[in-house]
Amino acid sequence: MKKILHIHLRTDEPTTAQISFLGETFEIHSVGSGGDIDEIVRLIEEGDADSTVDAIALDGPAGLLQLGHDKIRHVHADRLDAASQNTPLVSGRGVRGAFERWAIRLVNDIEPGIFTRKHVLLAPGLNHKGLADGVAAFTENRRWAEPVIYYNLPSAATGEMAMERLSQRILEVTHDKPFRRIFPQAGFPGTERNSAPFDWAQIIAGDLGAIRRYAPRNLKGKTVMAEYARPEDVEDLKQRGVATLITTMPPVGPQGLDSSQPARWPAAVIEGCMAAILAKRNLRESDYLNLLAELDWTPSIVNVQEDPKVNLFAFVIHPLATRYIFTHPILRYLKIFPHNWVEWAVAYAPPIYLSRIKGIVSPATGQRVEGLLYTLGTTPKQMMNRDPGFTYSRLLKISKMAEERGARLVGLGAFTSIVGDAGVTVAHHADISITSGNSLTVAATLETAKQAVIRLGATDLTQGKAMVIGATGSIGSVCSRLLAQAIYDVTLVAPRPEKLIALKNQIEEETPGAKITIATTPDDHVGEMDVIVTTTTAFGQRVIDITKCKPGTVICDVARPPDIEEWEAALRPDVLVIESGEILLPGDPDFGFDIGLPPKTAYACLSEAALLSLEGRFEDYSIGRELELHKVKEIYRLFKKHGLQLAGMRSFDKYITEEDLAHRRQLADDLRADPEKFRRYQEEARRKLAAADKEMAALSHETPAEEPSWRKYAPIGAAVALAIAGIALLSGGKKK
Numbered sequence: 001m002k003k004i005l006h007i008h009l010r011t012d013e014p015t016t017a018q019i020s021f022l023g024e025t026f027e028i029h030s031v032g033s034g035g036d037i038d039e040i041v042r043l044i045e046e047g048d049a050d051s052t053v054d055a056i057a058l059d060g061p062a063g064l065l066q067l068g069h070d071k072i073r074h075v076h077a078d079r080l081d082a083a084s085q086n087t088p089l090v091s092g093r094g095v096r097g098a099f100e101r102w103a104i105r106l107v108n109d110i111e112p113g114i115f116t117r118k119h120v121l122l123a124p125g126l127n128h129k130g131l132a133d134g135v136a137a138f139t140e141n142r143r144w145a146e147p148v149i150y151y152n153l154p155s156a157a158t159g160e161m162a163m164e165r166l167s168q169r170i171l172e173v174t175h176d177k178p179f180r181r182i183f184p185q186a187g188f189p190g191t192e193r194n195s196a197p198f199d200w201a202q203i204i205a206g207d208l209g210a211i212r213r214y215a216p217r218n219l220k221g222k223t224v225m226a227e228y229a230r231p232e233d234v235e236d237l238k239q240r241g242v243a244t245l246i247t248t249m250p251p252v253g254p255q256g257l258d259s260s261q262p263a264r265w266p267a268a269v270i271e272g273c274m275a276a277i278l279a280k281r282n283l284r285e286s287d288y289l290n291l292l293a294e295l296d297w298t299p300s301i302v303n304v305q306e307d308p309k310v311n312l313f314a315f316v317i318h319p320l321a322t323r324y325i326f327t328h329p330i331l332r333y334l335k336i337f338p339h340n341w342v343e344w345a346v347a348y349a350p351p352i353y354l355s356r357i358k359g360i361v362s363p364a365t366g367q368r369v370e371g372l373l374y375t376l377g378t379t380p381k382q383m384m385n386r387d388p389g390f391t392y393s394r395l396l397k398i399s400k401m402a403e404e405r406g407a408r409l410v411g412l413g414a415f416t417s418i419v420g421d422a423g424v425t426v427a428h429h430a431d432i433s434i435t436s437g438n439s440l441t442v443a444a445t446l447e448t449a450k451q452a453v454i455r456l457g458a459t460d461l462t463q464g465k466a467m468v469i470g471a472t473g474s475i476g477s478v479c480s481r482l483l484a485q486a487i488y489d490v491t492l493v494a495p496r497p498e499k500l501i502a503l504k505n506q507i508e509e510e511t512p513g514a515k516i517t518i519a520t521t522p523d524d525h526v527g528e529m530d531v532i533v534t535t536t537t538a539f540g541q542r543v544i545d546i547t548k549c550k551p552g553t554v555i556c557d558v559a560r561p562p563d564i565e566e567w568e569a570a571l572r573p574d575v576l577v578i579e580s581g582e583i584l585l586p587g588d589p590d591f592g593f594d595i596g597l598p599p600k601t602a603y604a605c606l607s608e609a610a611l612l613s614l615e616g617r618f619e620d621y622s623i624g625r626e627l628e629l630h631k632v633k634e635i636y637r638l639f640k641k642h643g644l645q646l647a648g649m650r651s652f653d654k655y656i657t658e659e660d661l662a663h664r665r666q667l668a669d670d671l672r673a674d675p676e677k678f679r680r681y682q683e684e685a686r687r688k689l690a691a692a693d694k695e696m697a698a699l700s701h702e703t704p705a706e707e708p709s710w711r712k713y714a715p716i717g718a719a720v721a722l723a724i725a726g727i728a729l730l731s732g733g734k735k736k
Contacts, residue, residue, distance in 0.1 A: 002054040004272040005047035006030040006265075007040060009060035009180050009209075019265065021252045021273050022291060028269060029053075035060070035180030037076050044083035054279070055088040057272035060183045062091045065175055067126050067146065067167040075176040088275040092267030093127070094285050095274065096227070098292060099267065100130030103248035103299040108138065110301065112618050113408045113432035114223075117400070121145055121158070121201035123211050126174075126182070131205045131225070131248070138431075145206070146170050148194050149184065149214050155196035186212035186236070202406075208233045215240070229262040234304060243309045245302040250295065259298040308365070311613040314372040314402035315357075315411040315606045316395065317595065319379050320561045327594075347386070349377030351398045355592030360585050362614045363643040369613040371606075372407055373593055374398045380415040380561060388420030392429075399430040408618040409433045411609025414560045422474050423623035435612060435621035437605025441558065442478045442627065443636040444581025444604040444646060449531055449556040450486075452578055452649055456552055457665050464530035467491040469522055469543055472499035475535045475558055478627040481507055483533070484514040491517040491525045529553055534563045542568075547685040549575050551678060552668030556580060566652040567692065571685040574667040579650050583607035586643040598655075601647045608635060614642045 001018075006028050014031045033040045040061050047053045063077030074080075081089070108115055115138035123145035125132050135142060147157035147166060150173075157166065174182050186209050195216040198204065204211055205225040212233065220241030227249050229237075237245060247263035249270050274291050275283055303309050319325045322343040326332045334342045357371030376394050383391050399410050410432060412423055417436035427434035453461065466483045470476040471492035484490045484507045494500050500518040507516050519525060526532070526548040535558040536543050543563040544555070551574050557564050558580040569577040582601050589600050597603070602610070612621055615638050621631065649656045671678040 001025045002276040003027045003052050005053045005056045006269050007033055007043050007058055009035045018254055019252045020256045026273050041083045048084040048087045054276035055272040057268035058091045059266045059268040061179050070168045072171040072175045088281045090271040090275050092271050094283050095271045095288055096267035097130030100248045101134040104134030107299050116431040118202045119200055120203045121197050123204050123206035143197055152193050158197045184213045185209040212236050227266050238304045242304045245304050247300045250297045251300045257297050259300045262300045262302050308367045311369045312407045313409040313609045313613040314407040315609050316374050316416050317413045318376040343379055346377040347382040351394050357591050359588040359590050360610050361587030363586055364641055367614050372402050383415050383419045391419045392425050395426045403432045412436045413605050422625050427620045427623050433618045433620050437608035438475050439622040439632045439635040440608035441604040442632050445556055445558050448581035452554045455661050465489045465528050466531040467529045469493045469534040470536035474625050478632055479533050484511045489515045493519050493522045535559055546572050551671035571688055577651055582647040584645040584647050611638055
């Protein structure tokens with residue numbers, strides 16, 4: 001066992017503890033000096049004379065002071081160095097910077113975006129260059145508390161430019177001051193300090209002694225980052241309302257590393273242990289690198305309050321058709337203008353903040369999440385007619401807006417999740433995590449379809465046939481792979497043969513025995529299918545001729561806008577057309593905005609963003625054209641863990657009742673039992689469909705769509721611009 005003498009600035013009674021670190025056991029003998037230089041020197045000399053002491057750790061007394069790039073030796077540095085002639089004497093400087101930078105990177109890996117563009121106050125930044133450099137990789141919003149702590153100067157003196165001018169002067173003034181003055185301890189200041197820098201900060205990083213002494217009592221919702229924290233430190237932060245505590249040193253204890261608790265030992269003790277292992281004096285950061293490389297650790301991220309902190313996500317919606325644009329209280333006045341021109345112009349609207357989603361709580365963990373709801377003005381038609389960069393730039397702007405409000409994850413709704421490369425570019429350029437929600441969309445869709453088929457009377461799903469239209473897309477490909485594992489006989493429909501062949505080969509390799517048929521159009525196979533999943537981007541075109549379906553077919557329409565219109569479905573009342581699975585979120589969710597669904601009900605794509613936040617999984621999840629099968633299964637497991645439920649089956653915004661199901665089941669049974677009756681039934685449906693097509697074609701020919709003309713519609717342009725400006729101003733004022 002190796003022994004470390006730990007000398008600190010407090011006046012606590014001496015204590016002894018054991019820790020296990022880097023395969024060694026250490027006895028840490030901690031003793032307070034009260035900050036008196038003579039006492040510090042005496043304790044060092046005493047430890048140096050004790051042959052059982054392997055290293056002496058000075059926690060607070062520092063021979064070298066560094067602020068930014070400027071350095072100065074303390075007036076008593078030589079006395080400290082001379083006090084130990086044989087035993088390694090360390091102050092934490094050799095490892096502090098490395099661990100601080102490392103910890104920040106690891107924490108950001110665990111919780112992406114936690115530092116991005118946050119307001120960070122270094123309190124103090126003195127001897128914490130690792131902290132300053134680490135957060136600089138994520139934010140330009142840094143301030144230093146030294147002018148306030150040491151001189152009680154106005155808040156303006158804490159900024160980057162001010163500190164560049166003041167840092168050397170601060171070092172010159174402080175280098176001959178007592179250590180307890182340079183490194184304040186917890187307590188009450190003689191003079192209250194300016195609280196503005198602390199109020200400004202979202203993250204306060206530095207020494208807990210200084211933070212506890214000079215920060216205001218109200219630090220509600222803030223994050224504090226320090227080397228280590230004792231139980232009394234944590235209790236004090238809890239009383240002040242601090243939400244999260246991050247410690248940057250390895251959380252070593254008697255049994256080794258335990259990241260569920262804050263780190264309990266300062267950098268000086270950690271360096272002392274490493275110096276004892278190396279058994280050398282005058283070590284530098286480079287000397288410790290090989291030991292650091294052996295360390296597999298995770299910084300402690302502690303929720304200080306008893307209630308779990310609220311995790312925040314954001315979600316993006318957009319109008320699925322022009323008529324939805326006019327639901328906005330300002331844009332409704334544009335109804336008098338040509339709708340196609342309004343649709344074109346409103347696409348240029350800036351992203352709009354709509355509301356804050358509240359009340360989502362996991363019954364399993366008690367974790368609470370809230371969401372920020374944003375909208376684009378772009379319809380699917382406008383997205384498809386424009387370069388993907390048009391939509392990317394707006395999604396990236398939303399990610400930045402959401403991040404500044406504290407969100408850690410952005411969910412892409414409807415067409416925003418499939419435009420371009422399905423979220424890959426946005427995820428690459430955004431500083432917070434992105435998900436399309438497609439993994440949960442797949443899971444919910446297939447579960448809803450299964451329930452629908454069972455409720456219509458099916459007893460053995462493995463004997464049925466399924467079709468996926470849009471099979472090679474992000475959602476369609478995973479639906480196809482999962483359906484093949486359950487039904488075995490699946491027809492894949494998509495326009496590109498080479499992709500169909502590749503998907504067929506993949507499924508047959510994954511699921512031996514599966515019968516996979518491929519086609520570029522569904523027409524020749526629709527009449528054989530029991531279940532059809534349609535997930536295309538072919539808005540404005542007929543994807544499936546519903547009149548060809550066999551009696552009792554279940555069609556799950558995942559596409560947004562839907563591939564099948566209500567009037568088409570009415571031609572075949574024996575066929576059940578259902579929407580993709582919608583979700584009942586746990587708790588008492590309030591969306592603060594009408595998203596077009598019943599209370600507490602959300603689209604699966606929104607629910608995935610909420611679910612990942614409940615789990616604390618702030619990572620890029622469902623992005624790209626190829627979803628990962630294991631993520632679909634994982635998200636369904638999390639779905640069950642956190643108490644999400646499928647909402648009731650709906651068809652064209654109406655819940656499907658048991659009476660309705662019974663009627664469809666009876667009608668389908670009658671048609672199966674009487675082939676001649678079914679033939680006449682189909683012919684009548686086809687006649688009605690042809691008549692409707694003829695009528696719509698004539699209407700389209702009579703009223704051709706007009707392209708926007710600046711000369712003709714300049715007044716309309718002005719009206720739209722004013723409406724957009726009004727929305728932007730109103731949206732910008734909502735800081736919830």
